[in-house]
Amino acid sequence: MTAWRHYTLMVVFLVACLGMAVRIVYLTVAEGDFLIGQGDNRSVRTVSIPAYRGVVYDRYGEPLALSTPAAAMWTDPSKKTLTAEELAALADLLDLNTDRLMQQLSRNSEREFLYLKRRVSWSEVQQVKALGLQGVYFDREYHRYYPAGETVAHVVGLTGIDDHGLEGIELSFDQRLQGVPGEKEVLLDLHRQTIKNLQFGKPPRYGEDLTLAIDLRLQFLAYRELKAAVESHKATSGSVVMLDVATGEILALVNQPSYNPNDRADRPAAGMRNRAITDAYEPGSTIKPFTVLAALETGRFSADTVIDTSPGHFRVGNKLIADPVDRGSITLETALQKSSQVAIAKVALELEERAVYDALVRAGINEYAGTGMPGEVAGSMSDLGLRYPVVRAVLSYGYGLAVTPLQLAQAYLTLATGGVRLPLSIVRQTEPPAGERVFAQAHVSEVLRMMEGVTERAGTAHKAHVEGFNIAGKTGTARKVGAQGYDDERHAAWFAGIAPATLPRLVTVVMINEPKGTNKSGGEVAAPVYARVMARALRLLGVSPDEVSAD
Amino acid sequence: MSGSNFLIWLVMLVVAVGSGIQVALSAHQTRTLHAQLETAQKAQDDALAVQSRLLIERATLAAYQNVERAAQTELNMQFPASAKQVTP
Numbered sequence: 001m002t003a004w005r006h007y008t009l010m011v012v013f014l015v016a017c018l019g020m021a022v023r024i025v026y027l028t029v030a031e032g033d034f035l036i037g038q039g040d041n042r043s044v045r046t047v048s049i050p051a052y053r054g055v056v057y058d059r060y061g062e063p064l065a066l067s068t069p070a071a072a073m074w075t076d077p078s079k080k081t082l083t084a085e086e087l088a089a090l091a092d093l094l095d096l097n098t099d100r101l102m103q104q105l106s107r108n109s110e111r112e113f114l115y116l117k118r119r120v121s122w123s124e125v126q127q128v129k130a131l132g133l134q135g136v137y138f139d140r141e142y143h144r145y146y147p148a149g150e151t152v153a154h155v156v157g158l159t160g161i162d163d164h165g166l167e168g169i170e171l172s173f174d175q176r177l178q179g180v181p182g183e184k185e186v187l188l189d190l191h192r193q194t195i196k197n198l199q200f201g202k203p204p205r206y207g208e209d210l211t212l213a214i215d216l217r218l219q220f221l222a223y224r225e226l227k228a229a230v231e232s233h234k235a236t237s238g239s240v241v242m243l244d245v246a247t248g249e250i251l252a253l254v255n256q257p258s259y260n261p262n263d264r265a266d267r268p269a270a271g272m273r274n275r276a277i278t279d280a281y282e283p284g285s286t287i288k289p290f291t292v293l294a295a296l297e298t299g300r301f302s303a304d305t306v307i308d309t310s311p312g313h314f315r316v317g318n319k320l321i322a323d324p325v326d327r328g329s330i331t332l333e334t335a336l337q338k339s340s341q342v343a344i345a346k347v348a349l350e351l352e353e354r355a356v357y358d359a360l361v362r363a364g365i366n367e368y369a370g371t372g373m374p375g376e377v378a379g380s381m382s383d384l385g386l387r388y389p390v391v392r393a394v395l396s397y398g399y400g401l402a403v404t405p406l407q408l409a410q411a412y413l414t415l416a417t418g419g420v421r422l423p424l425s426i427v428r429q430t431e432p433p434a435g436e437r438v439f440a441q442a443h444v445s446e447v448l449r450m451m452e453g454v455t456e457r458a459g460t461a462h463k464a465h466v467e468g469f470n471i472a473g474k475t476g477t478a479r480k481v482g483a484q485g486y487d488d489e490r491h492a493a494w495f496a497g498i499a500p501a502t503l504p505r506l507v508t509v510v511m512i513n514e515p516k517g518t519n520k521s522g523g524e525v526a527a528p529v530y531a532r533v534m535a536r537a538l539r540l541l542g543v544s545p546d547e548v549s550a551d
Numbered sequence: 552m553s554g555s556n557f558l559i560w561l562v563m564l565v566v567a568v569g570s571g572i573q574v575a576l577s578a579h580q581t582r583t584l585h586a587q588l589e590t591a592q593k594a595q596d597d598a599l600a601v602q603s604r605l606l607i608e609r610a611t612l613a614a615y616q617n618v619e620r621a622a623q624t625e626l627n628m629q630f631p632a633s634a635k636q637v638t639p
Contacts, residue, residue, distance in 0.1 A: 052599065055606075063610055068603035069596050122600040140596070145603070147610030197585040220615040 043188050044198065050141055051179030053163055054207035056156055056170075058148075058216040059249075059428050064156045065170065067142035067163075071125045073116040074137050076192070077108045081135030090136070093127055094120065118161060119143045137192060148216060150258040151223045154274035155214060155250075155373070155426065158261040168274065169212065169426065172372050179207030211428045213249035218242055221536050223254040226510070229529045230256040233515035239276035240533065241409040243507040245498075247432050248413060248422030250371065251506070253277075253406070277371070280379040280402035281492040281511065284478030284522070285339045285460075287360065287398035289415065289447050292336055294359040295347050296443040303333040303450055309342040317390040321345050337453035339460045339475065341397050348396030353386045356396050362438040363411035364421060365403055371426045379403040398476060409509040412496045415451075415472075416504035419444040448472045452501045455527075464495055464527035466534045468545030472504075473497030473530070475522035480514065490514050495526035499534050500546050506537060 027035065056065040073094075075082065082090070082105070091098040094117050101116070108114050116136065120128070125138060144159050146152075157168020164178070165171035183201030186194045222240040230238040235256075242252035259271035273279065295301040312326030323342050327334075335343035348356055360366070366381040381401035385391035394400045403411075406424070414421045419439030422432075451472035455464045461475045476494030479486040493512045498504045510526040510533075519525070611617075622628040 063606045066603050066606055068607070069600045122597075145607050147607050148614075196582075197589075200585070200588070217615055224616075 044185060045188055046183055046185050046201070049182035049184060049204045050163070051181045051204040052206040053142055053144065053159070053179065054177040054209045056177070057209065057211045058152075058214045058219070059211065059251075060215065061211075062148070062216045064148050064152050064212065064214070064216070065144060065146050067144050069122055070119045070141055070143040071122075071138040072118045072141050073120050073125075073128065074139065075105075075114055075116055075135050076112050076137075077105050077114050078110060078112050079135055080109070082133065086131070086133055089131060090116070090128065090133065093131070094124065134191070146261040148219075149262060150260050151220050151254070152214060152216070153258050153261045153271075154255050154276070155212065155219075155253050156261070157374075167272065168373060169210065171374050173210055177207045177210060180205040213244070213247075213251060213426055213428045214253070215251045217540055218252040218533075218537050219254060221540075222252040222533050223258075225529050225532045226254055226256050226512075227258075229512060229525065233512060233517055233520075233525055235512045235516070235525075236514040237270075237275055237279075238510075238512040239279075239405040240511075240529070241276050241405045241509045242533075242537070243409050243413050243424065245413065245416045245504045245507060247429050248424050248435075249429055250406075250424060250426050253426075274373065274375060275513075276405040276511075277369070277373055278375040278377055278404070279513075280377055280404050280407075281513065282399055282401065282478040282480070283403045283408055284398040284476030284492065284494060285341075286408060286474050286476035286494045286496045286509075286522075287401075288336055288339065288344050288396070289451055289474055290359045290363060290411065291344050291348050291356050291396040292332060292450065293415075293439060293443055293447050294351055294355040295332065296446055297359070297440070298351060298355070300350075301332055301347065303331065303446060305332045306330070307332065307335060307343040307346055309335075309340055309346070312342065314342060314346070316345065316349070316393045317388070319390045319393070321393060333450045333453060336450050336474075337456075337459045339454075344396050345393040348392055349389055351392075353392065354383065356392065357381070357383050357386055359439075360395075360401070360411070362421070363414045365401065365407055365411055367407075369404075369406050369410050369424045371406070371424050373426055376406075377404060379407050398478060405509045405511045408494070408496055408511075409507055412498060412507045412509065414438055415444055415448060416498045416507045448498065448501055448504075451498070455497070460521075460523045461495060461497075461527040461530075463523060464497055464530045464534075466499065466531050466538065469499055469534070469538060469543075470501040470546045471497050471499045471534070472501035473527075475527060477521040477523075491520045493520060493522040493525035495522050495530045497530050497534070499538060500543060502546055505541065505543050506534070508534065508537075 053067045055063055058064055087101055088098050091101050096117060104114065119141065128136065142163060146156060155168055157170040158166055159170050160166050165174035170177065182204030184197060185199040185201060187196040187198055189195045222242060226238050226240050238256045240252065240254050241250065243249065244251050253276050255275045257268065257271040259268055260266050306329050308329045309323060309327045313320055313322035321341050323340050327338060327340055330340065330343060332347065360381065366379060368376055368378045379402045391400060410424055417435065418441045419437055420435035421438045422435045451474055452470050453459050454461050455471040455473050456462060461473055464471055464473050474496055478492045479488065480490040480492060481487065482490060491514065493515055496509045499506050508530060510529045512525050515525045
């Protein structure tokens with residue numbers, strides 16, 4: 001009677017034990033990897049340690065873009081850990097809308113991840129932590145600040161929410177600035193707090209700092225004067241480029257309109273363009289010094305060569321080339337000073353077919369300046385029509401080609417250096433780069449001497465005169481192409497100058513696009529901007545005046 | 552059990568116990584070092600936060616427009632005329 005109960009119980013226990021043993025073996029051998037994986041999925045995390053993005057400095061160490069530690073604050077909406085009062089307190093602290101926050105949470109109540117706010121500053125993080133909320137988590141990230149704001153916005157550019165460069169230097173030097181994020185493996189508890197560091201994968205490699213060639217003081221000066229001029233002339237846009245003659249560095253590069261890179265809501269499409277390098281315009285008379293240079297190179301012309309411009313206009317093919325007044329017989333020097341279309345075109349037609357074109361190519365027109373800033377264009381100039389006299393004639397006074405303000409500055413740099421073409425650079429150079437001689441010193445000196453006449457009282461740009469300094473420059477007023485050919489109302493007003501003319505230090509190009517008002521010439525609109533910027537810039541750099549006025 | 556056999560057993564036991572203690576010690580050391588690393592990283596973060604805040608403050612206060620305004624309004628400085636310039 002009792003024996004069979006005893007044996008039955010024994011068998012049941014044995015079968016149960018055997019069953020469990022089989023199950024254990026099955027779980028460990030057949031499903032082991034899967035189960036360990038599932039377990040790790042729930043508690044082990046590889047977290048990336050964000051790398052600190054490099055600082056962008058100006059040439060004297062002023063920060064133009066820098067990162068500060070911040071946090072991305074997030075929660076798990078599916079757990080519903082936050083009460084209404086807690087949410088209200090949180091929203092109050094973070095300057096968020098309570099109702100919207102509630103809606104977001106309820107809308108995403110199925111999800112396990114929702115950013116409450118990104119780029120929360122370090123001090124705010126401490127305040128939120130002080131509230132002692134359950135279920136609010138912080139991920140480390142960095143917030144990018146641009147202390148100089150809109151003044152250097154186009155050069156420096158900006159980064160997106162994930163700390164990747166979107167524009168400007170931030171984009172083109174993204175790899176260098178970014179660094180490499182580190183990794184570590186951590187064990188999380190139920191509340192997703194790190195309870196143990198399992199493995200320290202690799203430390204983050206911080207991004208490299210970058211020192212630009214920009215001089216923030218000059219940049220600010222140029223920006224302020226350009227902004228004032230664009231506003232007072234109701235112009236569409238404008239640019240100023242300033243180059244260092246010794247090194248080819250870009251000391252200032254400003255555009256109007258601009259934008260504030262610190263304000264993510266302020267992103268006007270028109271203001272984002274770095275117009276000095278992305279927009280090409282016809283340069284007009286600013287090209288004339290190169291025509292004169294090409295003429296000097298033949299040896300058949302000199303500053304005193306007399307050109308007969310009467311009756312103030314002449315015809316090439318079916319194109320009428322005209323001066324505003326009949327200037328009679330003038331020397332080549334006067335032709336440049338007064339910016340005579342007739343005289344310059346007549347000179348150009350005496351030269352070989354490719355002479356002016358070649359001079360411009362040597363000066364860097366039609367080529368990328370290669371600064372590495374995104375969106376740079378090479379402008380356009382073609383040698384296809386050079387066998388037609390009309391094409392050569394208009395090319396000699398700056399029509400039929402398009403250049404960016406930066407390219408024109410580079411071309412003038414070849415004059416300022418005495419005929420040596422330097423590579424341009426937006427990054428600060430430790431030693432002067434090797435240049436390439438493209439014009440003979442003697443010819444360039446002669447052209448520079450003639451260009452000094454432009455800013456004298458009798459010249460077209462007497463408003464570019466800077467007291468105490470001799471300035472070699474040239475104005476340009478190019479009509480823009482509209483629906484019916486060249487438009488008489490829309491102009492690009494240029495001034496390109498080299499200061500001081502005797503021992504050049506700075507090359508500056510001012511371009512004001514579509515100024516409104518009665519006088520839209522480069523001499524009236526762009527030259528005064530140049531003079532105001534230069535008066536301050538030359539003193540800032542401690543350049544000795546050429547002429548010391550008596551008394 | 553012979554004497555030499557017993558000796559081997561004893562040595563093995565001591566080695567096993569010793570390595571067990573070593574494991575525990577090294578685990579503890581790892582934790583301590585990790586904690587130190589965390590502290591150091593936090594300190595670095597705080598220092599970075601301070602540094603960048605100071606840089607931003609300096610850049611804002613010493614912005615060219617502020618310097619110019621202060622020079623003109625507070626210090627009554629004025630831009631020199633050409634005739635007053637002293638050439639070095």
